[in-house]
Amino acid sequence: MSHAQQVTEQAPPPRTVHGSAARDAAVALLIGVLAAALGLTPWWVTGATLPLQNLWANQVMPDQMPFSLLPLSQYEGITLIALLTTGGAIAGLAIRLWNPVHRGIAKWCAVGGVLFVQIAATVQSFMVLSNGLAGGKLAALYFFGMLGGVVLSIIASMVAALLISAKSRATTALGVGLVAVPAASWAVQWAVGLAGRSNMPIEVSTIAHWVPAVLVGCALAWCGLKPTRRVVVWVLNLVFLWVVPAVFTAVQSVLGTRVIAGDIPEMMLMGRQVLTAALGPDGGAGPTVLLALGVGLVGVAIRTIGARKASTQP
Structure with missing residues (x-):
């Protein structure tokens, strides 16, 4: 066989690989777009009317506020974090379950899809906010503060x-x-969007308090304790479960107050005080951390017993 014939016969595989990579990239991009949209859907099902603003230029009724793809409001800070981070988490989970051949390409294309939707939503929402806010230093501080929070969430x-x-x-x-804590907040937003805040059963908030611990515990059980370096993941996840709710509480407390709005030193002081109290023994994180640890250890024990039984069977 001549050299030219060998080259001709070996040419198709690279084209096949290239086609597979392009297909994986296109599917992953679509996954990212859909995941980001799904992350924002709990807000969209409410009608996506911009919440009332303390610094709005004109006095209007709630239903007269303009359409906004993001719920921009200092009172919806935690909601914004939940909607945006959960979109990214859904995209990552979809890629993990799909397990494409060209994983690296697919992963970054999915991230690109998420980023495209979230940036588009951010641009549209902040244009609406900018057009309606009254002028002044406080309005500018509010605008750029909200923008910084959204960028960090993205x-x-x-x-x-x-x-x-x-x-x-x-x-x-x-x-x-x-993302366990934001994901629980995202689930609560579904209940708020579908049932309304005033009609939401009180049990929803109680269940949502424990959901992050169950998610973390299941993730730890699935992760396992071997090799030993995975213990670091256990420690970090339990720290997240302790710290993230405290940070959310501090952020919501600071953003939700109107008494010291715009006074940055006072807001920082209040945030530190609330965060310190939330991280303390009376903050309520202990039971959730213990639940996650318990679920993780029980899960590891069940997996270990199951593996031993499977290995002893003929």
Whole structure:
């Protein structure tokens, strides 16, 4: 066989690989777009009317506020974090379950899809906010403060997508621990969007309090304790479960007050005080951390027993 014939016969495989990579990239991009949209859907089902603003230029009724793809409001800070980070987490989980051949390409294309939707939603929402706010220093501080919070949430969304889509069980489990609290808040937003805040059963908030612990515990059980370095993932996830709710409480307390609005030193002081109290023994994190640890250890024990039984069977 001549050299030219060998080259001709070997040419199709690269084209096949290239086609497969392009197909994986296109599917992953679509996954990212749909995941980001799903992350924002709990807000969209409410009608996506911009919440009333304290610094709005004109006095209007709630139903007269303009359409906004994001719920921009200092009272909806935690909701914004939940909507954006959960979108990234859903994209990462979809890539993890799909396990494409060209994983690296697919992972980054999914991140690109999420980023496209979230940036588009951010641009549209802040244009609406900018057009309606009254002028002045306080309005500018509010605008750029909200923008900074949204940008940080989008970055957290990207991190969540990359962690959860990773091949390593430890890395995926770490990503689940990072987004467990926002994901529970996202689920609550579904209840709020469908039933209305005034009609939401009181049991929803009680269940939502324990959901992150169950998610973290299941992730730890799935991750396992071997090799030993995975203990680091356990420690970090339990720390996340302790710290993230405290940070959310501090952020919501600071953003939700009108008494010291615009007074940055006072807001920082209040945030530190609330955060310190939330991280303390009376903050309520102890039972949830213990529940996650218990679920993780029980899960590891069940998996170990099951593996031993499977190995002894003929």
